[in-house]
Amino acid sequence: MSRLESLPGPRERALPEPDRVPALRREHLRRVDVEGHPPRILLLYGSLRERSYSRLAIEEAARLLRLMGAEPRIFDPRDLPLPDQVPGDDHPAVRELRALSLWSEGQVWCSPERHGQLTGLMKAQVDHLPLSMGGVRPTQGRTLAVMQVSGGSQSFNAVNSLRLLGRWMRMFTIPNQSSVAKAWQEFDEAGRMKPSAYYDRIVDVMEELVRFTVLLRPHAGPLTDRYSERLDAAARQAREAARVGP
Numbered sequence: 001m002s003r004l005e006s007l008p009g010p011r012e013r014a015l016p017e018p019d020r021v022p023a024l025r026r027e028h029l030r031r032v033d034v035e036g037h038p039p040r041i042l043l044l045y046g047s048l049r050e051r052s053y054s055r056l057a058i059e060e061a062a063r064l065l066r067l068m069g070a071e072p073r074i075f076d077p078r079d080l081p082l083p084d085q086v087p088g089d090d091h092p093a094v095r096e097l098r099a100l101s102l103w104s105e106g107q108v109w110c111s112p113e114r115h116g117q118l119t120g121l122m123k124a125q126v127d128h129l130p131l132s133m134g135g136v137r138p139t140q141g142r143t144l145a146v147m148q149v150s151g152g153s154q155s156f157n158a159v160n161s162l163r164l165l166g167r168w169m170r171m172f173t174i175p176n177q178s179s180v181a182k183a184w185q186e187f188d189e190a191g192r193m194k195p196s197a198y199y200d201r202i203v204d205v206m207e208e209l210v211r212f213t214v215l216l217r218p219h220a221g222p223l224t225d226r227y228s229e230r231l232d233a234a235a236r237q238a239r240e241a242a243r244v245g246p
Contacts, residue, residue: 009100044122080094118161131169146163159178
């Protein structure tokens, strides 16, 4: 993980204008006091369109997270294979996604709503994150914020499904969420979000995510210490001891 912390991977998307937040009234922003390293946040989006509104919303979220003292990293899923498409998931994009999830302490998932649901690309990224991987759990105990963008009227189908996925992945999904209706109206020609109640809600969600991540950081271990997992670990140790012998 030390290499990941020092070098961005080829699928870490560069953030344009990382310090420019024209829609934000900075005097009303409150930073969270953070002891230790900045909160590590992985951001995933669910569309490969050249003008992807889920990606643009994620970029706005990442700028806010930087301003709040966090370290955001955006994964670019452009060459991610479908689950089970590559034998053993032996693909560099899958390995990088899993490494980023292990590195993270919190995550942001943003999907378009398509035919009343999240997109296949968004689900594929989550499906590539196993509940357990070599005795390590790449999502368990992380915080999660969910967002969606819609081409029409406001809806909550995608964020509701993302919440279900977050629970399944044993993550702490924060109460607040963002749903941007008629997203094509909410971004200017340069791809920056216009001032609006929708933008203000994204600010709220990112503030809450940073707070929950910092508050839960010292307690993630005890909160995710499960009896069934201790049984499994003891059984593995017993099998290993029997295999090695006296």
